[in-house]
Amino acid sequence: MLGAAEILCHEDSIPDETALEIVDIFHSNYPPSHTEEERSNDFLKRSNVEGIQTILSEGRRYFVARESSGSNLLLPVRGFIEARSVEVDGGVLEQLAWIMVREAYRSTGVATLLHDAFIEDAKQKAAGRVLPTLAQLGVNKDNKDAYSIYKKWGYKYHQESANGESVLLKKDL
Numbered sequence: 818m819l820g821a822a823e824i825l826c827h828e829d830s831i832p833d834e835t836a837l838e839i840v841d842i843f844h845s846n847y848p849p850s851h852t853e854e855e856r857s858n859d860f861l862k863r864s865n866v867e868g869i870q871t872i873l874s875e876g877r878r879y880f881v882a883r884e885s886s887g888s889n890l891l892l893p894v895r896g897f898i899e900a901r902s903v904e905v906d907g908g909v910l911e912q913l914a915w916i917m918v919r920e921a922y923r924s925t926g927v928a929t930l931l932h933d934a935f936i937e938d939a940k941q942k943a944a945g946r947v948l949p950t951l952a953q954l955g956v957n958k959d960n961k962d963a964y965s966i967y968k969k970w971g972y973k974y975h976q977e978s979a980n981g982e983s984v985l986l987k988k989d990l
């Protein structure tokens with residue numbers, strides 16, 4: 818039986834052990850639908866702890882689902898979301914850049930918990946702004962599983978991505 822998970826948001830800094838787990842999860846759960854070029858670019862930026870710290874210093878944040886009971890001391894992180902806020906003409910996008918869950922913890926609601934925390938945080942940020950805010954994410958057209966999960970979470974088609982390989986989905990907050 819799985820112990821409970823808690824969600825932590827890391828905005829400015831992250832413990833090295835947690836960053837290392839993000840690197841590990843990123844490498845072992847990268848979607849096969851992406852091209853070799855995308856994969857190598859994405860891996861390059863997230864190949865070690867320093868890479869994750871650099872991503873944070875550039876304004877992104879990580880939501881991390883971790884064991885609250887401490888029953889798995891070796892690998893307490895079950896999954897993560899990488900997110901950022903982007904100002905666009907006339908508004909702000911709260912973008913979900915990556916969501917990944919360790920295979921052993923899939924279909925147990927970890928991604929849903931992470932997404933709930935991402936949306937709650939986006940709503941709080943939106944409440945402090947004059948400009949309108951939308952949640953947005955990109956999904957590779959071949960990643961059908963992720964696409965169907967996002968539709969369950971209320972995302973709707975927004976627009977085709979610049980390279981035509983993925984679509985951007987949006988959700989009102």
Ligand SMILES: CC(C)(COP(=O)(O)OP(=O)(O)OC[C@H]1O[C@@H](n2cnc3c(N)ncnc32)[C@H](O)[C@@H]1OP(=O)(O)O)[C@@H](O)C(=O)NCCC(=O)NCCS
Nearest residue numbers: 846848915916917918923924925926927928929962963966
């Ligand atoms: C996509 C992913 C994050 C989902 O994580 P998860 O923790 O298993 O998701 P949850 O358990 O919270 O399930 C969310 C909902 O999707 C459904 N679901 C879970 N896996 C699914 C699958 N493979 N196909 C279709 N639906 C699925 C669940 O039944 C649940 O629906 P419900 O709330 O109606 O019961 C996980 O499969 C993953 O890490 N995949 C590899 C990385 C990836 O492709 N990320 C997305 C692009 S960045």
